[in-house]
Amino acid sequence: MLFLFAGNLAVKPTTTWLLRTFGFRRLLVTAHLVGVACLVGMAFFRADTPFWLMLVVLVVSGAARSVGFTAYNTITYADIEKPQMTGANVLDSTIQQIAIGSGIALGAVAISAGLFLGERVEAGGAYAYDFAFLVIAAILLVALVPAWRLPATAGGALTRR
Secondary structure, eight states, rough: OOOHHHHHHHHHHHHHHHHHHHHHHHHHHHHHHHHHHHHHHHHTTTTTTTTHHHHHHHHHHHHHHHHHHHHHHHHTTTTOGGGGHHHHHHHHHHHHHHHHHHHHHHHHHHHHHHHHHHTTOOOOTHHHHHHHHHHHHHHHHHHHHHHHSTTTTTTTTHHHH
């Protein structure tokens, strides 16, 4: 977890520059794809996986998630008028909490399903986490669709692009 958060923190100073340079759509799509690649990579970590490789994947994963979260949290308020900002903030905070809870529940269900499937194929308990990483990667691919459908100019007023 330490390396994941190191990537998260390391990329923070560059997020504004990245948004201004590449725009919201391109940055969100890239963050999703990098996140999916990292989750798939984590599914293949084994005891003999080189430590440096795990470190790189975790740092890159943290950076991609940080950039994605920042971009989503910024563009959420792009078209909200000042009088509606309080209501929008309450709604956004509520949706974020529901998403976090749903993600935790989904991860637990995916691990349980992986344990069940692992017993069937005699793969052991590690299979549960591999399966969970792949399930979450697939869901992240589905979440890519709204980002992909954003206009190339989305959030341009915020980034002065």
